[in-house]
Amino acid sequence: MVKTTVYLPDELELRLDAEASATGVSKAELIRRGIAMLLDASDRPRNDAPLPVFRSGRSRDTDEMRDDIYLQIKQRSGRR
Template identity: 60%
Template sequence: MKKTTVYLPEDLEVRLDAESSATGISKAELIRRGVAMLLENAERPKGTQRLPVFDSGRPLTPEAMDDTLYGHIKERAARR
């Protein structure tokens, strides 16, 4: 295990002490369980990763892009 320091507001510390005394479970174990519950129930957005974006330096019209791609395809075909 790894040690982590957590700062709690006084009211949470009092409640944590009371829960620990009432249940006989250490404060550290109660905190571990609380963190585990939070992480198990966390809803993470799915598929929200952004696609990489780059700037080629010169904007092209769709027709210019078609022409450029056609030119590359033609060059590759000529090499075969």
């Protein structure tokens, strides 16, 4: 997991504390669930395509592979 800091308004923090106490679920887990629900409900199209496989016919070093992957990601993000 990756640690992320989130600043919450006081009212939302109080509600989150109350929900965590009432359900016995940690605040972090409630936040993760809320984010997952938001993203699952999003109408934005998902791009579930895997990263491309490169077959150049020769062995390539890690710098070449990294550069190709970077270009693929840059091209895909430009299509949004």
